[in-house]
Amino acid sequence: MKPPFMFDSWPLIYRASMLGDPEATAAHLLRRTTLGPHADRISALAGRDHDTIVGRLLDQSDDHTPPASPEEWSDVVRWWLDRMTTSDTGLTDRLAWFWHGLLTTNAWKVDEPALIAAQLAHLRSDGRGDFRSLLHGFVTSGATLQYLDASRSLASKPNENLSRELMELFTIGPGPADAPHYSQDDVRAGARALAGWVVEDGQVEFRTENAFIAPLLFLGEQADWDTTMVIDRLCDHPATAQRISARLWSDLTAAELTPDGAIELGRWWQERDLAIDPLVERILSDSAFDAAPLGRPRSGLEWYCALRTATDLSDDQSWHLEGLGQMPYLPPSAAGWPTGPRWLEPGSLLARANVVHSIELAELVDLDASVDDILRSCGLPFVSEATRQALASVGTRIGQDDGATLSPEAAGLARWRLALTCPEFHLT
Amino acid sequence: MTTSSSSPSSSSSPPSSNSTGFSAVLRSRRRFLQALAAGGLATGGGLAANRLLGGDWGPGSVGGGSSPVDPTDWSASGAPGPGQPGQSPTGRRVPGAVDGRVLVVVDLVGGNDGLSTLVPAGDAGYHDRRPTLAIPDDEVLALDAEVGLHRSLARLHRRGITTVEGVGPVDGDLSHFAMTERWERGDVRGEAGLRTGFLGRLCDAVDHGGPLVGVSLQGPTPHLVCQQAATMSLSGRNDLWFLEPTDWVDALAFQRGLATFAGGDDELAGLVVDAYQELTNLANGLASGPGADDGDGDEINWDLPMFAEGGQLGHDLYFAADLIESGVGVQVVYVAHGDYDTHQGHQWRHPELLSEVDAAVDGFLDRAEVGGWGDSVLVATVSEFGRRVQENESGLDHGSASTMLVAGPVDDRRLGERPPLNDLDDDGNLKVGVGFDRYLASLAQEWLGVEAASILPGQPEPLGLF
Numbered sequence: 083m084k085p086p087f088m089f090d091s092w093p094l095i096y097r098a099s100m101l102g103d104p105e106a107t108a109a110h111l112l113r114r115t116t117l118g119p120h121a122d123r124i125s126a127l128a129g130r131d132h133d134t135i136v137g138r139l140l141d142q143s144d145d146h147t148p149p150a151s152p153e154e155w156s157d158v159v160r161w162w163l164d165r166m167t168t169s170d171t172g173l174t175d176r177l178a179w180f181w182h183g184l185l186t187t188n189a190w191k192v193d194e195p196a197l198i199a200a201q202l203a204h205l206r207s208d209g210r211g212d213f214r215s216l217l218h219g220f221v222t223s224g225a226t227l228q229y230l231d232a233s234r235s236l237a238s239k240p241n242e243n244l245s246r247e248l249m250e251l252f253t254i255g256p257g258p259a260d261a262p263h264y265s266q267d268d269v270r271a272g273a274r275a276l277a278g279w280v281v282e283d284g285q286v287e288f289r290t291e292n293a294f295i296a297p298l299l300f301l302g303e304q305a306d307w308d309t310t311m312v313i314d315r316l317c318d319h320p321a322t323a324q325r326i327s328a329r330l331w332s333d334l335t336a337a338e339l340t341p342d343g344a345i346e347l348g349r350w351w352q353e354r355d356l357a358i359d360p361l362v363e364r365i366l367s368d369s370a371f372d373a374a375p376l377g378r379p380r381s382g383l384e385w386y387c388a389l390r391t392a393t394d395l396s397d398d399q400s401w402h403l404e405g406l407g408q409m410p411y412l413p414p415s416a417a418g419w420p421t422g423p424r425w426l427e428p429g430s431l432l433a434r435a436n437v438v439h440s441i442e443l444a445e446l447v448d449l450d451a452s453v454d455d456i457l458r459s460c461g462l463p464f465v466s467e468a469t470r471q472a473l474a475s476v477g478t479r480i481g482q483d484d485g486a487t488l489s490p491e492a493a494g495l496a497r498w499r500l501a502l503t504c505p506e507f508h509l510t
Numbered sequence: 511m512t513t514s515s516s517s518p519s520s521s522s523s524p525p526s527s528n529s530t531g532f533s534a535v536l537r538s539r540r541r542f543l544q545a546l547a548a549g550g551l552a553t554g555g556g557l558a559a560n561r562l563l564g565g566d567w568g569p570g571s572v573g574g575g576s577s578p579v580d581p582t583d584w585s586a587s588g589a590p591g592p593g594q595p596g597q598s599p600t601g602r603r604v605p606g607a608v609d610g611r612v613l614v615v616v617d618l619v620g621g622n623d624g625l626s627t628l629v630p631a632g633d634a635g636y637h638d639r640r641p642t643l644a645i646p647d648d649e650v651l652a653l654d655a656e657v658g659l660h661r662s663l664a665r666l667h668r669r670g671i672t673t674v675e676g677v678g679p680v681d682g683d684l685s686h687f688a689m690t691e692r693w694e695r696g697d698v699r700g701e702a703g704l705r706t707g708f709l710g711r712l713c714d715a716v717d718h719g720g721p722l723v724g725v726s727l728q729g730p731t732p733h734l735v736c737q738q739a740a741t742m743s744l745s746g747r748n749d750l751w752f753l754e755p756t757d758w759v760d761a762l763a764f765q766r767g768l769a770t771f772a773g774g775d776d777e778l779a780g781l782v783v784d785a786y787q788e789l790t791n792l793a794n795g796l797a798s799g800p801g802a803d804d805g806d807g808d809e810i811n812w813d814l815p816m817f818a819e820g821g822q823l824g825h826d827l828y829f830a831a832d833l834i835e836s837g838v839g840v841q842v843v844y845v846a847h848g849d850y851d852t853h854q855g856h857q858w859r860h861p862e863l864l865s866e867v868d869a870a871v872d873g874f875l876d877r878a879e880v881g882g883w884g885d886s887v888l889v890a891t892v893s894e895f896g897r898r899v900q901e902n903e904s905g906l907d908h909g910s911a912s913t914m915l916v917a918g919p920v921d922d923r924r925l926g927e928r929p930p931l932n933d934l935d936d937d938g939n940l941k942v943g944v945g946f947d948r949y950l951a952s953l954a955q956e957w958l959g960v961e962a963a964s965i966l967p968g969q970p971e972p973l974g975l976f
Contacts, residue, residue, distance in 0.1 A: 095774030429743030
């Protein structure tokens with residue numbers, strides 16, 4: 083059987099077990115483009131080729147909406163986690179989650195849970211549309227206006243927070259030190275242009291009397307700047323298309339674009355009016371996507387969703403996400419969560435192992451399951467020989483070494499816990 | 511008032527780490543080193559160093575301003591500079607440095623307003639520019655005719671602390687992320703291209719091979735990225751229970767399986783395997799260290815309060831004290847507090863934050879004194895920048911210079927340079943009189959006995975903290 087991946091780039095430790103596995107392509111694609119994923123969804127696509135699976139992912143859509151009048155913001159998060167781990171249209175939530183990591187909001191600074199629900203509804207409904215509308219709806223959502231102190235900002239004494247983060251984080255970025263993309267004067271002018279929004283009793287309104295009605299110099303251009311013009315100007319800037327597309331490219335491929343590659347991808351994306359689904363399709367068809375399966379760490383939430391689908395953990399234990407360092411709507415700062423090897427730092431792995439030891443596995447999973455079945459349930463059709471050994475040797479060595487016997491239940495528990503803490507389960 | 515004699519004594523150290531007792535400690539940092547070194551060469555693919563430090567932790571930008579510069583400044587300083595990109599200097603100890611001291615860094619995240627912390631109550635310009643947010647005179651604990659501490663810092667005021675004014679980045683900007691990164695790396699100008707954290711380099715310099723030299727109570731942090739010393743984030747000691755030495759076969763089965771995992775030629779799997787080894791070492795260290803709980807109850811000090819004051823910060827410092835007393839060798843602690851980013855609601859948010867710092871730090875130092883290690887621990891604040899002098903509608907936008915607080919065996923006095931309110935920079939911010947590298951130089955050299963020039967670029971001069 084022809085290896086489905088750029089096989090030569092794979093770490094040796096995985097090659098033997100993935101070679102010829104009919105689920106390898108589906109497992110890799112679903113790991114990166116959905117959350118979880120559930121083992122049944124992988125096996126349903128077993129044997130299909132890359133393009134067929136991608137086509138199916140992009141065809142599916144999801145018109146669910148978060149509860150409109152939640153009592154607490156955590157109700158919204160709970161609803162979202164359920165969608166993330168049970169929805170058949172995983173790409174919608176996978177992208178909404180990606181956008182939430184870029185277009186952040188901290189629930190503690192938002193008065194009304196309904197504002198969180200409304201913002202999430204927008205990230206889900208527009209997260210596969212075009213970036214310009216996504217950004218516009220995000221910036222003018224009540225949750226964002228409150229989070230970044232733009233509600234009640236007065237043109238006479240403008241609050242700079244939203245203006246700065248809009249440029250530094252959400253669009254053009256600071257730029258190189260010798261040719262910065264914007265100055266402090268641009269931050270101040272942007273703040274004036276964005277003034278006028280007021281969030282009151284969960285409603286967003288624009289009060290002209292708070293706004294700046296006169297020409298302003300913003301990014302080198304004198305005009306009567308307002309919120310829409312500012313967002314349009316920033317979305318027209320090539321750096322926005324470059325930064326955002328490169329970020330999604332890294333997230334999906336687990337690699338870094340070269341500077342030239344980022345410019346090229348940005349230009350390509352701008353020509354397509356920042357349409358998101360086509361960008362996803364292009365990235366998934368890039369050879370880099372196949373080059374590094376298990377090539378980046380799972381973040382705290384990605385790992386938790388994988389745990390939920392592997393163990394059918396469905397009751398609400400979302401509070402675990404705080405200990406795992408990635409509760410939705412509680413980012414450490416407006417820059418969102420870290421990515422990369424920091425998720426494999428000892429303290430992070432310790433938090434995960436604690437969750438594995440705290441859930442009632444005995445009530446959730448089949449403790450008599452074989453090693454293969456456990457690995458398959460965990461969405462791990464291919465693992466290193468060492469991992470397989472770690473699970474397979476449970477129940478024999480204890481008795482031999484210590485003369486103590488391990489009950490079959492305890493052996494099953496240990497096997498499951500090892501599967502959920504093995505190196506491969508921390509990777510995607 | 512803790513002390514009037516300025517030199518802290520070494521007579522009451524915390525239970526020191528017994529380095530021979532931890533001879534089995536794995537030097538697993540090699541993998542991180544490899545990852546770091548690879549970043550100096552790799553473009554695309556692999557583990558770029560900026561994925562460990564900065565880069566995609568922060569906002570990130572294609573063609574952005576964060577690309578590492580060849581650290582020529584560094585080599586010029588005469589320090590044992592990094593020969594190749596991706597390498598980091600090895601800190602030198604100062605002759606006669608006292609071993610076993612602990613530095614606790616409290617990060618006031620978001621940018622703490624120095625003018626509301628150490629209030630220039632005697633300055634008319636202060637009241638002019640803060641018509642609603644100036645701290646009223648009767649809420650200021652006067653230190654002298656010029657300044658006083660905010661009323662929320664009453665306990666620290668009673669204890670006596672050193673304040674350091676006018677501290678900030680040199681030629682900084684107003685971005686949280688860029689300025690935070692400079693503090694993390696100990697890079698006051700943001701030009702040195704360092705790939706380890708300042709606190710991480712301190713850990714390397716004082717490392718005796720203990721299973722835990724530097725600890726973050728705030729999750730993984732770039733501050734502690736280092737080359738060699740064991741550093742990690744922890745949230746509670748009980749987290750390690752299933753890794754502790756045991757005869758219980760159910761737990762043993764898991765522990766042995768964990769030890770069977772192998773990374774082979776995969777870097778990421780290798781990081782996981784190394785991390786499990788470090789955690790196991792720490793669990794063993796905690797179980798055998800001088801502060802280990804052997805079940806007879808002797809470890810419980812009934813003089814201590816049962817609960818920490820000062821909110822989450824108090825809890826974090828309480829756990830830090832547990833770790834310090836456990837004798838695994840902790841010498842650098844990083845805790846974060848707040849959201850000091852008071853664009854809005856400064857008037858009520860800021861005093862609440864300060865009172866938590868007051869209660870948490872004072873309670874922690876009380877406990878250190880009860881435990882007999884009060885003279886061996888120093889608590890120092892950092893914060894990415896201060897805030898704008900002129901208020902906005904209900905808060906304060908990003909600024910530059912701020913005031914740092916140092917508590918422990920220090921004198922009750924003012925250090926640094928008070929920034930004038932009538933001579934602001936172009937953005938209306940206080941001018942930085944003391945580059946933050948000089949402040950860090952003091953913590954490194956004058957407290958932990960690590961030669962400042964060996965771990966900070968540009969040979970910053972310590973401030974004379976003691």
